[in-house]
Amino acid sequence: MKINSLIKKLTVAAIIATLGVSLVACGGNANKSSESKAAKSALDKDELVIGLDDTFVPMGFKNENGEIVGFDVDLANAVGKKLNKKVKFQSIDWSMKETELNNGNIDLIWNGYSITDERKEKVEFSKPYLSNTQVIVTLADSTIKSKNDLAGKKVGAQNGSTAVDAVEAAGDIEKSFDGGKLVTFEDNNAALMDLEAKRLDAIVVDEILARYYMKARGEEKYKILTENFGSEEYGVGIKKGDTKFVEAFNKALDEVISDGTAADISKKWFEQDIILK
Known part of the structure; x- marks a missing residue:
């Protein structure tokens, strides 16, 4: 009876130990997955997810058909083409924008996003493109x-x-x-x-x-x-530390400005070219 009891205890202990190792491994994988999601450069992605406040006319907002439209939406699509990336727009709680970006839930903050010293501590900024x-x-x-x-x-x-x-x-x-x-x-x-x-x-x-x-x-x-x-001035928020993407983004934005696309978008929404050159 004592031997059987000892065997049972050893078996239970072995099972618990195995489960513990498995849980640690799973937790480690989950953490690595989360870290990988947050660390990956937007330049390596096929699709860019842009976070915005969908009530901010005329930069990015929902029209009467529920479609997200606006100046920044058109400009983002044009820059996305230069980068050879698909663009997806995601409505977010504007007060949580930097958290959404640095957790990897979105790739860009692009919605009349003003450049400030306080925000520079949390995100990278593109070159400015509008004054406000x-x-x-x-x-x-x-x-x-x-x-x-x-x-x-x-x-x-x-x-x-x-x-x-x-x-x-x-x-x-x-x-x-x-x-x-x-x-x-x-x-x-x-x-x-x-x-x-x-x-x-x-x-x-x-x-x-x-x-x-x-x-x-x-x-x-x-x-x-x-x-x-x-x-x-308005700029685009990019994940902190992703300087590789900042460089590529600014190059694409410059191309959209130099070829006249940005001016056309500005005239569509503001009836004049107010793009910063």
């Missing part, structure tokens, strides 16, 4: 005429946007707002709708988006203040 300004938009009949007039007012912006960064960097002005801070929204469209409904007194937003939105909704309804929260 963070403007203050109110309704046409608003008494707000300057930044100082925002004191005591409800001011909104998109969460995770450079509009928020620009306001926060402008000294203590945010503390003067109603509630002592910005009212943030998942997307700019929601902020603009709250402005129209007079639940907000003003919003801080990309000028490119604001002017396109105002033209579509009726420019006479809105006012853009002369004062703003600073100028910036």
